[in-house]
Amino acid sequence: MDIALETKDVTKIYRQGGIEVVAVEGVSLSLEAGMVLLIMGPSGSGKTTLLSMMGCILQPTSGTVRVDKGVVSGLSIDLLPDIRKKYFGFVFQSFNLFPSLTATENIEVILRLKGWKKADMRETAVGLLDAVGLKQRAGFYPRDLSGGEKQRVAFARAMAGDPAIILADEPTANLDSKTGNSVLELLKDMAETFGKAVAIVSHDPRAEALAHRVVFLEDGRLRQ
Amino acid sequence: MxxxxxxxxxxxxxxxxxxxxxxxxGNATMIIRHTDADVWVASKNIQNFDFANPIPEDRINRVRALDGVESADRIIVWWGFLKLPSGGQEQVQIVGFNPDSGIAAPWAMIEGDAYDVKGGRYMIVDKTSEQRLGKLKLGQVWELTGKKFKLVGISEGIKTFTTAPLVFMSYNQSKAFFPANTATYVVAKIKDKGRLGEVVETLRATMKDNDVYTKGEFVYKTVMYWTVQTxxxxxxxxxxxxxxxxxxxxxxxxxxxxxxxxxxxxxxxxxxxxxxxxxxxxxxxxxxxxxxxxxxxxxxxxxxxxxxxxxxxxxxxxxxxxxxxxxxxxxxxxxxxxxxxxxxxxxxxxxxxxxx
Structure with missing residues (x-):
């Protein structure tokens, strides 16, 4: 399978008040298309830092991050937004939908950032909502949606513009167990049906069942 | 919100x-801008239109004598006191102009004609003065610094910076309020506008005890006085x-x-x-x-x-x-x-x- 994302000996060190804090140390992993990678670990183990580096939001202190075989670590910070826009879809723990926009408009924001024509945006956005079972909620604002529905809109938004990689940060944390299950199914579907490379950071043990690969982080280090 | x-x-x-x-x-320069003259000759070191000193009225001959000058007129801008029907007095600004040429005449007449001031103690007052003088009516007789004048015209919207009521009259009548054989301004029209600079320079060279300005320069000087000096x-x-x-x-x-x-x-x-x-x-x-x-x-x-x-x-x-x-x-x-x-x-x- 094609490797969509790869990290090699990635380390992140924060300097706080003259003290160095190693958040992630020497992590190497790869993420292929059609695969779900689950990153688990206790709080403060460096999961989110690792996900941020994988998603080109943070630059590693050392090591390399490759996206679509190209090295992105070390690139100018000004170039990273374009990389994120092109290759990544993000799903956040708190959904992070834009409250003043409808479900459709939330998806259109991404398409607009990706330079889509206005005429094509609406149809694509509604199509994506249909794919996550929310076509009937297309005109709803986030305040009128349930937690599960919000996360589904967030998934649809992450899929907008067909990115190769989906990164999800604690996607079930704010959901009840039933809704959490359906969201996890949706993530699996993204990988297996749509061929996305999916990386999930989660504490949720149910996620282990659907992941193709599970890695554990402890004190910033990988424990296979 | x-x-x-x-x-x-x-x-x-x-x-x-x-x-x-x-x-x-706009008020401070209104009369300069509306006066059909290209050149203004005034007393030395004049600061603005309203506060001018007398100059010998025969200076007009030097201006007229210059090749390139089409015509010249004298204007008097001075102060007087109008006796109010109530018994009080109101300080007014007098503008004496030549009714034959109409130079510096009131231009926005709503009653009467600027030419009507010719030949006697006649005056034109601006309607904006009604706030201070009361209702104006043609035929009214007013006492201006001891001399009776008949109202023969009413203009509208003509003001100066001082906000004193404006009283227009013939140049000859306005002399009665001014030192003998003097005027406030000599203004001139130029034959060839393209030679304006040359004419002004010649006037400056020959009339060293006077200030000579183009219309634009005099407007600018007046504006700068009120803007900067005050x-x-x-x-x-x-x-x-x-x-x-x-x-x-x-x-x-x-x-x-x-x-x-x-x-x-x-x-x-x-x-x-x-x-x-x-x-x-x-x-x-x-x-x-x-x-x-x-x-x-x-x-x-x-x-x-x-x-x-x-x-x-x-x-x-x-x-x-x-x-x-x-x-x-x-x-x-x-x-x-x-x-x-x-x-x-x-x-x-x-x-x-x-x-x-």
């Missing part, structure tokens, strides 16, 4: 101040700048508060691939829209208030060419006031979206 109120207030205050300033300067211009502009500053601060505060309120959304946008420039566009658009709506509201209010303001005797100069630059100044103020919001989103770390 607060932003719009801030910009509306700022627009109101700034346009009112600048409109009043231009109104005052400090009045600085007062108006400081108030206008204060208006802009207050408006800018209000806009800056509200846009910044709005940015902070939506900081999570800005962070999300950054995380999903928006560049800083995309976020700047959002903030600038917000500031720009606020500027347009606030400016429109402020402009409408000031246009509605114009008549009311002018009724109390203040001339408010409002024109398209005042509103256009003011719009860009207000817009620029709003965009500049977005600086702190811009700085905030520039420094915003998109990692924040993973921190709940």
């Amino acid at each position: 607060t932003t719009l109120m801030g910009i509306t207030f700022s627009t109101l205050l700034t346009i009112t101040q600048i409109g009043m300033y231009f109104g005052f300067m 400090g009045m211009g600085m007062g108006f502009f400081l108030t206008a700048i204060l208006g802009l500053t207050v408006g800018g601060v209000i806009v800056g505060q509200t846009i910044y508060a709005n940015t902070m309120e939506h900081i999570q959304e800005f962070g999300t946008l950054k995380a999903i691939g928006a560049k800083n420039s995309d976020l700047y566009k959002i903030i600038f658009t917000q500031a720009g829209i606020s500027a347009v709506i606030g400016f429109a509201a402020g402009s409408i209010i000031i246009l509605l208030l114009k008549d009311l303001i002018e009724k109390v005797g203040v001339t408010l100069y409002l024109s398209f060419w005042l509103f256009v630059p003011m719009f860009f100044i207000i817009l620029l103020t709003c965009l500049l006031s977005a600086y702190f919001s811009i700085r905030k989103v520039k420094m915003l770390d998109p990692v924040m979206v993973f921190r709940g």
Whole structure:
């Protein structure tokens, strides 16, 4: 399978008040298309830092991050937004939908950032909502949606513009167990049906069942 | 809403101040601008139109003698006291002109004709003086510094900076109020406007004990006197700048508060691939829209208030060419006031979206 994302000996060190804090140390992993990678670990183990580096939001202190075989670590910070826009879809723990926009408009924001024509945006956005079972909620604002529905809109938004990689940060944390299950199914579907490379950071043990690969982080280090 | 109120207030205050300033300067130079003359000869070191000293009236001959001068006239601008029916007195500004040439004659006549002042103690008074003199009616006889004058005409909207009522009369009659054989100004029309500079230079060389100005120079001198030497211009502009500053601060505060309120959304946008420039566009658009709506509201209010303001005797100069630059100044103020919001989103770390 094609490797969509790869990290090699990635380390992140924060300097706080003259003290160095190693958040992630020497992590190497790869993420292929059609695969779900689950990153688990206790709080403060460096999961989110690792996900941020994988998603080109943070630059590693050392090591390399490759996206679509190209090295992105070390690139100018000004170039990273374009990389994120092109290759990544993000799903956040708190959904992070834009409250003043409808479900459709939330998806259109991404398409607009990706330079889509206005005429094509609406149809694509509604199509994506249909794919996550929310076509009937297309005109709803986030305040009128349930937690599960919000996360589904967030998934649809992450899929907008067909990115190769989906990164999800604690996607079930704010959901009840039933809704959490359906969201996890949706993530699996993204990988297996749509061929996305999916990386999930989660504490949720149910996620282990659907992941193709599970890695554990402890004190910033990988424990296979 | 607060932003719009801030910009509306700022627009109101700034346009009112600048409109009043231009109104005052328009009044101060009104007679110069409306007098059909290219050159003004006045006493040495004259500062402005209203406060001139006498010059020998035969200076007109030197002006007339110059090749290139088509015609020349004398004008007297002086002060007198008009006795009111109530018994009090009102200081008035007298303008003595040649009714045959019509140079420096009142131009906006609503009753009578400027030529009617010829041949006797006749006068024309501007309607704006009614606030001080009471109702004006043709045929009324007024006592002006001890001499009786009959009202033969009424003009409208002719004012000077001093706001004293303007009384127009023939040059010959106005001499009675002025030192013998003197005039205030000699004004001339030039045959070939292209030679204006040359004629003025020649006059300056031959009339060294007088000041010689083109119409434009005399307008400028008068404006600069009232603006700079009296400090009045600085007062108006400081108030206008204060208006802009207050408006800018209000806009800056509200846009910044709005940015902070939506900081999570800005962070999300950054995380999903928006560049800083995309976020700047959002903030600038917000500031720009606020500027347009606030400016429109402020402009409408000031246009509605114009008549009311002018009724109390203040001339408010409002024109398209005042509103256009003011719009860009207000817009620029709003965009500049977005600086702190811009700085905030520039420094915003998109990692924040993973921190709940």
